[in-house]
Amino acid sequence: GEFGLIARLARKAFVKKNIIKGIGDDTAVLPFSSKRYLLFTTDMLCEGVHFTAKDDPVLIGNKALACSLSDIAAMGGVAQSAVISVGFPKNISLRFVDKIYDGINRLAKKFQVSIVGGDTIFCPKILINVAVLGEVRKKDLVLRSNAKIGDQIFVTGPLGRSLKTKKHLSFIPRLQEAAYLVSHFKPNAMIDISDGLAADLGHILEESGKGAVIDEASIPKAPGASLENALGDGEDFELIFTLPKLKATRL
Numbered sequence: 001g002e003f004g005l006i007a008r009l010a011r012k013a014f015v016k017k018n019i020i021k022g023i024g025d026d027t028a029v030l031p032f033s034s035k036r037y038l039l040f041t042t043d044m045l046c047e048g049v050h051f052t053a054k055d056d057p058v059l060i061g062n063k064a065l066a067c068s069l070s071d072i073a074a075m076g077g078v079a080q081s082a083v084i085s086v087g088f089p090k091n092i093s094l095r096f097v098d099k100i101y102d103g104i105n106r107l108a109k110k111f112q113v114s115i116v117g118g119d120t121i122f123c124p125k126i127l128i129n130v131a132v133l134g135e136v137r138k139k140d141l142v143l144r145s146n147a148k149i150g151d152q153i154f155v156t157g158p159l160g161r162s163l164k165t166k167k168h169l170s171f172i173p174r175l176q177e178a179a180y181l182v183s184h185f186k187p188n189a190m191i192d193i194s195d196g197l198a199a200d201l202g203h204i205l206e207e208s209g210k211g212a213v214i215d216e217a218s219i220p221k222a223p224g225a226s227l228e229n230a231l232g233d234g235e236d237f238e239l240i241f242t243l244p245k246l247k248a249t250r251l
Contacts, residue, residue, distance in 0.1 A: 003199075024207065025144050026074040026191060027134070037141060039077045039134035043067040047126040051169060057096050059169035060128070061103025067194070068132040069111060069173035070237045074192040075143075076182040077136035079175065081114040084130055087123025100128070111175055140182040142241070147189035147208035151242035154251070159197055159236045160225025167222070168235035178239060185251055187241035196234040204240065 010023040020037055021029035027041035045067070047053055051060045065082060072079045084104060088097065108115055113132070121127075156177050162168040174192070181187055189208055193200045197219070205212055221230045243251060 021143065026071040027077070029075070029136075029141065029143075032135065036135050036137055039072055039075055039136055040131070041068050041071040041134075042129060042131040043071070044127070044129040051126075053126065055166075055169060057099035058103035058106070059166070060126075061100040061105075062107050063103075063169045063171075064100070064128040064130050065104050065107045065113070065132075066171060066173045066237065068130045069107070069113070069175060070171075070192040070194075070239075072132060072134040073173050073175045073178040074190050074239055075134070075136055076140040076178055076187075076190065077134040078179070079111055079113045079132050079134040081116045082108065082130055082132045083116060084118040084128070085120070086118065086129075087121045087125075087127035089124055089126070090122065092126070107172075111173075140186070142182060142187050142190040143207070144189055144191050144204045145207035147204050147210050147242045148244060149210065151188055151244055152248035153201065153212060153214065153240065153242055154248070155193070155197070155220060155238050155240050157236070157238040158220040158222040158225070159193065159231075159238065160222045160229030160233050162222070162233055162235040162237075164224075165222065168237070171237045173237065174239050181239075181241060185243055185247045187243055190239055190241040193236040193238050193240060194234055196232040196236075197240070198231040199234070201240055204242070 013023060015022045018031050020031060027039040030038040030040055032038040045051060045064050051063065069079050104115065156174050189204045191200050191204055201212060216227060219230050
């Protein structure tokens with residue numbers, strides 16, 4: 001499976017000793033300055049898996065960049081610049097390509113992310129890979145691995161049916177919400193929901209060496225979503241975060 005493959009590749013990866021965090025969180029965390037870390041992340045989207053050729057190309061572009069910005073948000077950081085690499089089939093129209101980049105640039109402008117390069121190749125299906133650099137103040141960095149016994153678990157919005165409702169294409173990454181959380185509450189642990197509440201909360205628990213109890217009635221569900229949808233659909237791109245009881249009560 002995907003997670004098993006990632007773990008296998010992580011064991012084989014060469015990593016220098018000065019790296020703060022490599023494989024195993026929403027982004028890599030790299031040394032940068034006396035007060036800040038550099039954040040580095042990438043996401044790849046493939047036609048037929050993450051979108052279809054019949055979807056609105058503006059929204060395809062939005063999702064392509066938004067996925068990586070969501071990762072930066074999960075670390076408590078601010079996105080700075082991105083490179084966009086694309087593979088297009090020979091029969092794709094220039095207008096369709098323009099619309100994809102309209103979606104990318106609209107979101108980039110909203111969050112002041114500079115598009116600074118990339119690559120283009122021929123590909124039988126549309127393929128889009130985005131890599132984003134960001135920054136985070138050292139005191140604001142939030143990892144998956146710091147959840148504590150007694151923490152309460154939060155999500156930033158309703159879950160489930162993202163693919164059915166096309167929310168997975170039109171979502172806005174929770175950068176503003178993450179900035180508010182780190183400045184007012186500093187969560188112990190945080191992750192974005194790409195694989196579903198159960199799987200992504202599971203990543204926090206695995207990295208933190210903890211367990212969790214979830215009250216079914218407290219899970220916020222999107223309209224028409226079942227418990228199974230909320231737990232397993234994925235592609236919600238909300239944030240899961242944990243807070244100790246006093247901060248949780250205050251929030």
